[in-house]
Amino acid sequence: MKSIPVSTTINGDACEFLCAPDETLLDALRNRLGLTGAKEGCGTGDCGACSVTLNGRLVCSCLVLGVEAEGAEITTIEGMADGDELHPLQRHFIDHAALQCGVCTPGILVAAKALLEKNPEPSDEEVRYWLAGNLCRCTGYDKIIRAVQAAAAEMRGA
Amino acid sequence: MRYLAATTAREAAEALAAEAGVTRVLAGGTDVLVQMKAGLVEPDLVVDIKKIPGIATITPEAGGFRIGAAVANAVLGEHEGVRALWPGVVEGANLIGSTQVQGRCTMAGNLCNASPAGDAAPGLVAANAVARIAGPEGERDCPVADIPAGPGKTTLKKGEVITSILLPARPARASDAYLRFIPRTEMDIAVASAAVSLELDADGTVKAARVVLGAVAPTVVVAEDAGRTLVGTKLDEATLAKMAKACEAVCKPIDDKRGTVAFRTKTAGTLAKRAALIAYARAGGAK
Numbered sequence: 496m497k498s499i500p501v502s503t504t505i506n507g508d509a510c511e512f513l514c515a516p517d518e519t520l521l522d523a524l525r526n527r528l529g530l531t532g533a534k535e536g537c538g539t540g541d542c543g544a545c546s547v548t549l550n551g552r553l554v555c556s557c558l559v560l561g562v563e564a565e566g567a568e569i570t571t572i573e574g575m576a577d578g579d580e581l582h583p584l585q586r587h588f589i590d591h592a593a594l595q596c597g598v599c600t601p602g603i604l605v606a607a608k609a610l611l612e613k614n615p616e617p618s619d620e621e622v623r624y625w626l627a628g629n630l631c632r633c634t635g636y637d638k639i640i641r642a643v644q645a646a647a648a649e650m651r652g653a
Numbered sequence: 654m655r656y657l658a659a660t661t662a663r664e665a666a667e668a669l670a671a672e673a674g675v676t677r678v679l680a681g682g683t684d685v686l687v688q689m690k691a692g693l694v695e696p697d698l699v700v701d702i703k704k705i706p707g708i709a710t711i712t713p714e715a716g717g718f719r720i721g722a723a724v725a726n727a728v729l730g731e732h733e734g735v736r737a738l739w740p741g742v743v744e745g746a747n748l749i750g751s752t753q754v755q756g757r758c759t760m761a762g763n764l765c766n767a768s769p770a771g772d773a774a775p776g777l778v779a780a781n782a783v784a785r786i787a788g789p790e791g792e793r794d795c796p797v798a799d800i801p802a803g804p805g806k807t808t809l810k811k812g813e814v815i816t817s818i819l820l821p822a823r824p825a826r827a828s829d830a831y832l833r834f835i836p837r838t839e840m841d842i843a844v845a846s847a848a849v850s851l852e853l854d855a856d857g858t859v860k861a862a863r864v865v866l867g868a869v870a871p872t873v874v875v876a877e878d879a880g881r882t883l884v885g886t887k888l889d890e891a892t893l894a895k896m897a898k899a900c901e902a903v904c905k906p907i908d909d910k911r912g913t914v915a916f917r918t919k920t921a922g923t924l925a926k927r928a929a930l931i932a933y934a935r936a937g938g939a940k
Contacts, residue, residue: 496654516656516699517689539687541840543753552727552756558686559757560679562656563701606752627839628751 503564505530506574514561521545523561524571532572532601536630543629546602547571553609555628572601575608584608584646593642595633603629607643615651619644658701662708662787662816665700670789670812672698678814679703680723681757683750684766700814708816711735716822719785722761722815726773727752729760739820740935741829741848741928745776748833751840761815767801768842770868774801775848776831778873779865782820788813801872827852828935830928833867834920836911843868844912847900847924849932851883857938859883864896864929866921869904876900879925888933896929897922 498513505528514523521538524530524547536542538557545556548570549563575582584604587593594600603626610617610625617625622643623636631639659665669676674697677685688694702708702723709723711732718735726746729735736743746760749772763773764784778798786793789812797818802808809815833846846867852860862883864876879899886892906917 499656517654519686538690540683540750540754543751546753549756552725553753554756555751555753557690558681558683558754560656560682560686560699560701562658563679563682563703565658609752624839625752628753 499562501562501565503566504568506570516560516562518561519557520547520559520561520564521556523564524556530571530573534598534601536598541630542599543606544599544602546605546629548605548609553606572605575604582608583649584643587642587646587649591638591642591645593634593638599629599631603631603639611647611650615647617647654696655698656701657698658704660704662705662814665702665705665814666787666789666812668698668700669814674698676700678765680759680762681725683754683758684762702814705816714819717820720760720818720820722817723759725756726758726760727755730755735820738823739780739829741831741850741932742776742780742820745831745848746773748772760818764797764800765807765809765815767803767805767807769804769871769873770843770846772831772833772843772846772867774873775846775865775867776829777818778875779829779848779850779863780820781863782818784815785817785819786813787816798875803871824852826855826937828932830931830935832924832928834924842911845869845906845917845920845924847921847928849925849928851929851932851936853936853938857887859886859888864900864925866900866904866925869906869917869921874903876903876925878902883929887938888929893926893929897926900925
């Protein structure tokens with residue numbers, strides 16, 4: 496299969512890579528660009544561990560072809576912290592012990608950030624529905640919801 | 654596999670028509686990529702339609718809205734105008750998958766995937782929506798009801814691709830609703846579903862009704878008799894019971910791990926009753 500050159504923007508930086516036409520964006524991020532924050536859980540869009548944003552929309556990168564990134568703007572978990580300064584969501588996930596094994600965490604953080612950009616003051620129910628496509632097999636979700644709400648409160652300046 | 658990002662509908666249609674092997678159209682990819690991953694399909698050519706100008710836009714047309722084939726359902730759900738005119742269509746489309754899937758999946762894709770349980774299809778059929786199809790020989794319009802041919806099969810011919818779906822204009826005092834049954838609260842596939850679209854007279858009497866059922870036959874089913882039952886009524890209990898029976902009469906479901914024939918049949922009628930009442934209230938009908 497012929498490799499295709501792709502020019503894209505990832506976390507604000509211009510970026511070029513070569514990928515096979517049937518290669519997923521997730522595989523391109525992980526295997527070609529060294530951005531291993533997005534994880535492959537199911538590979539079929541059910542678990543959300545590979546969540547990134549594509550042109551501002553939350554998507555599963557396992558359900559996007561690498562070649563579709565041409566001309567697009569992508570953000571990944573690697574772009575979330577500001578240097579050594581963690582994003583409030585990242586800090587509150589640690590403070591609330593909202594993770595155990597950590598495989599789902601990058602996807603949940605990316606998804607939660609997308610939620611709070613759209614809705615800075617969600618109800619618990621809204622958080623749960625928004626994150627329904629992010630599976631966690633460790634925490635039982637309660638701590639995740641509490642961490643998202645604590646981060647949301649901080650980000651609102653409450 | 655070759656990948657082509659077509660820049661016109663004609664280019665897409667001609668490339669699909671010229672390819673001798675297996676082809677797939679790529680819009681949101683939430684079905685195609687899953688099928689590729691599972692090894693259910695190994696396309697020789699994938700044609701991405703998202704670079705076609707206008708294909709990801711919602712345009713007012715003749716009092717209704719033309720929804721581009723690459724409009725993600727999340728985008729559709731944020732469109733006040735479409736939500737106000739066809740709330741049942743939008744709520745069906747927005748039930749598909751997770752937030753992540755909503756960011757990519759499309760109504761045209763749901764139609765072309767042709768699952769009998771697709772959540773976008775019943776609302777579109779109830780709305781008498783019309784698909785615009787580009788093909789090697791030009792463009793044609795086709796009622797969405799005529800697109801699904803059976804599980805995973807459509808009536809689209811080789812080289813044809815849906816480019817948009819027209820949700821028509823509707824009079825004042827008209828609305829629609831969609832309900833599905835799943836054993837959990839989200840992220841599941843309909844065991845049975847119902848879409849109801851109603852037009853009311855000034856006094857709240859039903860003037861026109863269309864009842865469409867999902868997941869109870871190889872394709873979505875228009876329950877013609879059920880719709881007729883509602884006309885001339887204000888959805889009293891006896892009418893609704895009769896309508897539910899008419900729904901049950903057109904169900905030809907399968908038994909599987911998600912539901913039995915008996916359960917699916919009864920549930921479809923019950924959902925149609927509830928959806929009719931929601932559509933009635935939305936259309937301004939007072940009980």
